[in-house]
């Protein structure tokens with residue numbers, strides 16, 4: 001199974017004194033779905049553009065199956081980068097645009113493309129330039145799911161999509177992945193949207209990797225316990241609580257710890273903490289250390 005390894009990568013823009021990315025060491029394994037998170041300006045798009053060889057590293061290596069991707073067209077062809085740049089011919093009708101792309105990739109999935117055009121209600125007689133922000137994203141999403149690449153990098157794929165189309169996209173992504181497992185790296189600010197889809201989390205802050213772990217590991221021993229306040233309090237007694245939300249007599253407490261050994265009152269519900277909340281705690285605790 002293919003993998004991408006990033007070793008001691010630094011990126012600094014010419015004329016700048018500061019690195020955008022600092023000593024990045026990461027492995028993206030085959031057939032996994034990664035969430036790439038971080039605040040605005042953290043360096044997510046820069047990292048993706050380097051992997052796809054749109055940009056050159058200042059130092060360090062990006063290897064696909066042990067070989068440098070940079071300037072190696074056979075390897076670059078295994079990576080597809082969907083981003084916010086509009087690089088398609090603006091005045092061509094979409095039907096021609098789709099044809100051009102499918103001609104570039106020998107095993108492009110034309111039947112999936114047809115299905116997705118219908119599901120997203122895309123009018124292929126329109127030009128790319130005339131599309132709304134959301135429909136521009138949809139066209140890019142369709143192409144990303146149909147190209148026969150082993151590594152698909154999606155940079156804020158749902159930008160401008162309404163709720164229905166976001167749902168269609170994630171449903172189709174899962175269907176496509178199940179049928180044809182490959183690696184997806186999805187950069188998004190809306191962690192709730194992907195927390196059921198991704199296997200791995202990479203969190204970048206100020207150009208450095210702060211979290212690089214599986215979702216299962218991150219979510220193990222992290223709970224949200226809710227119910228009548230007095231029952232919850234007695235159940236979680238002695239556990240370090242990260243946050244308590246209260247609504248009248250009802251409360252929810254969040255903690256990163258094993259479940260208490262005390263018997264759980266029937267009135268109390270236990271669930272895994274939401275990934276978004278958890279990542280915020282992990283980042284905050286790192287800052288305190």
Ligand SMILES: Nc1ncnc2c1ncn2[C@@H]1O[C@H](COP(=O)(O)OP(=O)(O)OP(=O)(O)O)[C@@H](O)[C@H]1O
Nearest residue numbers: 013020038039040041042043044045046047187189
């Ligand atoms: N061509 C450029 N010229 C100047 N600064 C740049 C350039 N490209 C990136 N940067 C800077 O590098 C940093 C990282 O940007 P990048 O777009 O990679 O972040 P991001 O995590 O994708 O952010 P966002 O979530 O806002 O899209 C930012 O401070 C950005 O301003």
